[in-house]
Amino acid sequence: MSETDSFIEEVAEEVRRDRLFALLRKYGWIGILAVVLIVGGAAWNEWQKAQAKAEAEAFGDAILAALDQDDPAARAETLATIPADQPGQGALLAFLAAEEAQTQGNLAAAEAALEGVAGDASAPESYRQLAQLKLLILKGPSMAADERDQKLAALAMPGAPYRPLAMEQQGLALVAEGKTEDALALFQQLAQEAGVTAGLRQRVLQMIVVLGGEPAGQ
Structure with missing residues (x-):
């Protein structure tokens, strides 16, 4: 390669480098933003999972604490105070309330709890069908x-x-x-x-x- 060709090649390389740096200065923030979004999205997803797990554990602990009480009336009262923030939690509490009411011989309260689940359009379909089946077992003879x-x-x-x-x-x-x-x-x-x-x-x-x-x- 002649000195002229070498010089031209070096100049072309510099021009390409300058153009690349110019593009990075102009559009480099997009790549940085993409990295930030990816990392931030992953962190947010992990936080949400941890939050959901903690809420589920707290919900389960509250139910166990309620059922651990010896007095049936106290169990029912405590179950009624547990907040239901996730889909299906309200239905689960209603099932437990129905069981407590039936144990105490309060069939009207048991039926009311089950009817609430059966008629709740926001409850999972499997829960609604289970409530309907329990109602039929409870009310069947009548x-x-x-x-x-x-x-x-x-x-x-x-x-x-x-x-x-x-x-x-x-x-x-x-x-x-x-x-x-x-x-x-x-x-x-x-x-x-x-x-x-x-x-x-x-x-x-x-x-x-x-x-x-x-x-x-x-």
Whole structure:
């Protein structure tokens, strides 16, 4: 390479360097801002996770402290004072309040708590269906048969979160109506359902034997 070519190359390199520095001075703040946003966003995300964890732990501790009291009235009163700031927390408190009320024989209060969850559009759908199922179990004998059967059928639809439990209630309702054959067929079907817990399966097998049937495979 001649001295002229070398000089031209050096000049071109300087020009490129000057242009690069000029671009950095003009637009470099964008890169710095991007780095700050990325780092700040990660820190904010971690803070939110830590905050959510702390709030969940505080909520759980408050519930345990309430349930640890020996006096049923005191338990119910303390549960009523626990704040519910996250989705689902209010429903969980209502379920606990319903259990306390039912234990004390206050069925009206238990029903009111469950109806509150069942009718709460902001509660998770699984919680609302659980509240409806609990209401049917609690009020079942006093409900009109058609209304009870219709609501149980909706909860026992394929894919419903509490389908096995709803089917169990359908079977018990058939037994109460004297429809033994229908009840036996339903319990036989339930015994083959996926997702049936060990406790529920045991109850189902017992009902099959009581109704004069024989569990499949035995």
